[in-house]
Amino acid sequence: MPVQVETLSLINAVQALALGLMLWAGTHGDNGPTLMAIRLRALALGIEAAGYAVLALQAFVSPAALLMGGNALNLLAQAMVVVSIRMLLGKPLRIKSATAVAVLGWAGVAWLGIVYPDYRLRVLWGSLAIAANVLLNIEALQGGCRGGGTRARCVLLWVYLLALALVLWRNGALWFGDNPPDQVVTPSPVNVFYVLLSGMQPLLASIGFLLLYNEILRRELHDLARIDPLTGVANRRAIGEVSERMLREARAWRGSVGVLLVDADHFKTINDRFGHEGGDKVLQSLVTCIQSILRTDDIVGRVGGEEFLVLSPGVDAEGVLVLGERIRSTVEREVLQIDGESLRLTVSIGTAVAGPGEWDMNTLRRRADAALYAAKRAGRNRVVAGAELVA
Ligand SMILES: Nc1nc2c(ncn2[C@@H]2O[C@H](COP(=O)(O)OP(=O)(O)OP(=O)(O)O)[C@@H](O)[C@H]2O)c(=O)[nH]1
Numbered sequence: 001m002p003v004q005v006e007t008l009s010l011i012n013a014v015q016a017l018a019l020g021l022m023l024w025a026g027t028h029g030d031n032g033p034t035l036m037a038i039r040l041r042a043l044a045l046g047i048e049a050a051g052y053a054v055l056a057l058q059a060f061v062s063p064a065a066l067l068m069g070g071n072a073l074n075l076l077a078q079a080m081v082v083v084s085i086r087m088l089l090g091k092p093l094r095i096k097s098a099t100a101v102a103v104l105g106w107a108g109v110a111w112l113g114i115v116y117p118d119y120r121l122r123v124l125w126g127s128l129a130i131a132a133n134v135l136l137n138i139e140a141l142q143g144g145c146r147g148g149g150t151r152a153r154c155v156l157l158w159v160y161l162l163a164l165a166l167v168l169w170r171n172g173a174l175w176f177g178d179n180p181p182d183q184v185v186t187p188s189p190v191n192v193f194y195v196l197l198s199g200m201q202p203l204l205a206s207i208g209f210l211l212l213y214n215e216i217l218r219r220e221l222h223d224l225a226r227i228d229p230l231t232g233v234a235n236r237r238a239i240g241e242v243s244e245r246m247l248r249e250a251r252a253w254r255g256s257v258g259v260l261l262v263d264a265d266h267f268k269t270i271n272d273r274f275g276h277e278g279g280d281k282v283l284q285s286l287v288t289c290i291q292s293i294l295r296t297d298d299i300v301g302r303v304g305g306e307e308f309l310v311l312s313p314g315v316d317a318e319g320v321l322v323l324g325e326r327i328r329s330t331v332e333r334e335v336l337q338i339d340g341e342s343l344r345l346t347v348s349i350g351t352a353v354a355g356p357g358e359w360d361m362n363t364l365r366r367r368a369d370a371a372l373y374a375a376k377r378a379g380r381n382r383v384v385a386g387a388e389l390v391a
Pocket residue numbers: 230263264265266267268269271275276277278279280283304305306376380
């Protein structure tokens with residue numbers, strides 16, 4: 001059964017339009033970058049559909065309109081796809097750069113179609129623009145199939161690698177094959193194969209795009225469930241998970257983990273003086289201050305209103321007191337500016353050490369808690385070791 005390029009193009013147009021409408025209708029919410037990316041992808045599909053419709057209706061439009069209109073729509077859609085994918089991946093590309101590729105591609109195609117007509121050169125030029133866009137997508141998805149990558153990235157990466165292969169194959173067939181066609185609508189195996197496969201691309205790439213979107217949302221949800229929204233550090237749940245992992249690793253390596261409970265002193269008076277919002281700013285500054293002292297392997301988490309847990313692997317009973325003292329003195333020295341007023345904050349710290357003989361986090365927390373309580377009772381702004389306080 002002979003397959004016509006026009007028929008395939010019509011099918012591609014309907015498919016791309018349906019996909020675009022579904023993407024648009026199926027997404028709503030605030031105007032965050034993730035949603036913007038989806039909407040942009042939906043618009044790109046609509047424009048891609050219009051491009052295929054022009055090809056399908058070629059009998060009713062002039063060759064010049066087919067050439068200029070069809071390519072303009074196609075290249076514009078590709079530019080929007082690049083921008084949307086990079087937006088979703090957090091590697092934004094300026095619309096200007098994407099448009100520059102489209103304009104350059106379109107101008108060359110127009111030149112090689114009207115001023116200096118040469119079909120093969122025109123396809124080659126247009127293919128370079130397509131390849132540039134595909135490479136921009138591949139670059140953004142780089143490493144998607146390696147260890148640190150994700151399945152959705154890998155799927156999308158393969159879609160674009162295949163798109164690149166298709167473009168290469170088409171040009172190879174035009175330059176080195178037998179009886180190459182001299183127009184995109186000429187009935188020939190090269191054209192039919194190319195239009196068929198390139199028409200499947202919006203479907204495959206959209207599925208990859210949605211998988212990626214799903215993956216990003218899942219990661220955001222995962223982070224939201226583990227990060228304290230005020231200070232941006234691990235919340236009680238996350239620090240609990242990290243502490244279990246740290247203790248397991250330290251036990252396997254016969255190491256140790258320093259545990260420090262850091263609690264702001266007289267925080268109620270700060271809230272009374274600066275209001276809850278001012279108090280929030282103080283908590284944020286306190287976290288920044290603590291983080292400035294920690295090493296990359298250390299972690300701080302918020303375990304109470306003005307109470308933070310610091311875990312420091314490889315630190316022994318002596319080291320944990322040194323670290324506690326560094327935190328205490330650094331906080332004490334820091335002059336905080338809250339609503340134009342200067343404020344000095346102090347903290348009390350209770351410590352414990354996980355090591356041979358003690359690997360239970362609950363016991364360690366109780367030990368550090370008791371030490372913290374002792375530090376408060378002794379007048380605050382001090383570090384107390386919990387080792388000998390609770391058996
Ligand atoms: N601004 C702000 N305040 C908080 C937050 N969570 C808890 N607090 C306040 O922290 C204060 C803790 O008060 P207390 O437990 O009496 O402790 P304290 O005033 O620091 O006294 P000591 O710990 O004994 O030195 C309370 O006033 C809480 O309202 C928060 O997220 N933001």
